[in-house]
Amino acid sequence: MLSCKAIGELFGVKGEKFQRQYKHKTSGFKQWNQQEHAQDWLLYPKNITNQLSIDEVCLSMGELYTILTSKAGKGKKRTIIAIVKGTKSDTVIKHLSKLPKKLRDKVTEITLDMAGSMKQIAKKCFCKAVQVIDRFHVQKLVSDALQDIRIKYRWAELDNENTAILKAKKEGYVHNSEILPNGDTRKQLLVRSHSLLYKNQINWTSDQQERAKILFELYPEIKQAYLLASNLRNIYNLKIDKEIALTKLAHWFNDIEKASIKYFNTVLKTFNVHYNEMINYFNNRSTNASAESFNAKIKYFRMMYRGVRDKKFFLFRLTKLFS
Structure with missing residues (x-):
């Protein structure tokens, strides 16, 4: 995917001039029937199918747009159904x-994330559709809680090390940090464990296996939280009926309650709020991956143009390709 400017320069034509010619003469932008309201809303009813995704994306300068897409489009033609400026539910519902x-x-x-505005939009505009909260957003919530526990211990170790160094300076001796069996200090151990906590343990390298063993021995709370996160991932990976999933998740909730981990209390409350939409995943195993993938395409498209200076023309090009 190349910009007009890059194509012009490729054929020995002044890039900026070629870009202007394309925009005003050959692209069809001037005859675009949605140009008047393009920056606020765009609609393509013909692309509506049985299964949809709704998500938000940033076009430029932190400005968010709500994008409704068809799963049947598979990120190609006839994918975009609607683009609406902002994420405020009343505005999006109106359009x-x-x-x-x-x-x-x-x-x-319709698949979506856990944002309350998205649920409200889906409920009002597609009242007969089953809402499905994306499994990856659910897993990310649990993973974030796990990482917060790791960071809590990292700050504590950093504080302990700084206190020990200051004490050593005051008393006139050199402080030497404890070196663990794998060569890490405690602070380094907690920093370098970031990626392994996202992985299934069968995918750990030998170094990560050694690091995880030391980490879990020193910080049992991190081990407990990691096992809870892994168990949730395993439930989602199973090809099971909704009824079986209900039972397994109920046991998982009980495990969280027994663990009494502060950072998982918010996770439990969030699950209680969104429980029905989460369980609906096991009907068709639908995710919001298509929407996330499409958002990545938009970001790449934006990068090719080195940002969005002319928003209307950018949206025109986007819809020309994907609607």
């Missing part, structure tokens, strides 16, 4: 309600 109700009622499933 999505312009899509024909007959088409909206055909939607049977």
Whole structure:
């Protein structure tokens, strides 16, 4: 995917001039029937299918847009259904309600994250669709809680080390940090354990296995939290019916309650709020991966143009490619 400027320069034409010619003469931008309201909303009703995804994306300068996409489009033509400026539910609902109700009622499933605004939008605009919270957002919530525990211990060790160094200076001797069997200090151990805590232990390298063994011996709370996160991942990876998943998740909730880990209390409350939408994943094992993948394409497209200076033309090019 190349910018007009890059294509022009490739053929010995002044890039900026070629870009202007394309925009004003050959692209069809001037005849675009949605140009007047493009920066606020864009709708493509013909692309509505049974399964949709809704997510937010940043176009430029931190400005967020809500994007509704069709899973059937697979990130190619006929993928974009709607682009609405902002994430405020009332605004997005107002514009999505312009899509024909007959088409909206055909939607049977919509995947989304745990944002309250997205749930409200889906409920109001696609009232007959089953909402499915993306499994990866659920797992990320648990992983973030695990990483917060690691960071808590890292700050504690950093504070202990600084205190010991200051004490050594005051009393006139050199402080030597404890070196663990794998060559790490405690502070380094906690920093270097970041990536291994995201992985399944069967995918650890030999160095990571050694580091994890030391980490779990020194910080049992991290081990307990890691096992809880791994158990949730294992439940999602199983190809099981919804009823079986309900039972397994109920046991997992009990394990969290027994663990009494402070950082997992918020996880438990969040799960209680979104429980029904989370369980719906086991109906068709649908995720929001298509939306996340499409967002990555938009970011790459934005990078190719080195940012978004002309927002209307950027949106025109985006919809020309993906609607």
